[in-house]
Amino acid sequence: MNLITAVLLMILTGHSTSEYLQELVCPYENKTVHRPRVWCKRDAQDENCCTGFSFRQGVNKLEEGNIEVKDDGKSFTVSVKTLTQGDGVYWCGFMTEDKIIVKLAEDYFTSTPFNFIWSVLRWILFILLPVITISTHIYSNRKHGDTKKT
Incomplete structure (x- = not known):
């Protein structure tokens, strides 16, 4: 739940203009x-x-x-x-x-231009990177925890 709140705060408070000049x-x-x-x-x-x-x-x-x-x-x-x-x-x-x-x-x-596409894509990756990192950490701990019990 805290992760969802953090992501929403980043999206709602972040301001980005992407103008290709x-x-x-x-x-x-x-x-x-x-x-x-x-x-x-x-x-x-x-x-x-x-x-x-x-x-x-x-x-x-x-x-x-x-x-x-x-x-x-x-x-x-x-x-x-x-x-x-x-x-x-x-x-x-x-x-x-x-x-x-x-x-x-x-x-x-x-x-x-590629630069404009990248300016949008980087924000998507900025959000996905922590989600993937946390998910991997949780999955790894869960799998590692299951191994200790047997």
Whole structure:
């Protein structure tokens, strides 16, 4: 009974947020600091094209807060909570005066990552591990106790 109470207390009092945040660091030179920045998904048929949007320096949130941008003066980091365009290779870069995108970095982003699955699975294992340990201990003592009586 005490075990059930302990497990319930852990579940009810524990607070865990599991948000899968993917990031891409986009280093730039001082001469490009004021150029419009670009975030886009590479086209599956044409690796030289991408679909996305541009934004100005100083913009911190995009797509209703699903994308956050931080700038440290040497690079800007794009943090993605939700992929609105789906899994694929994403670019960050800047746009020239001629509307040409200069890619600074790229990475594969996915909406069903192992890290998110692990963040949920670890809590299940956290609860199961003590239950299995205690059950094994009780079973072992019971079996060992039966051997002493005969």
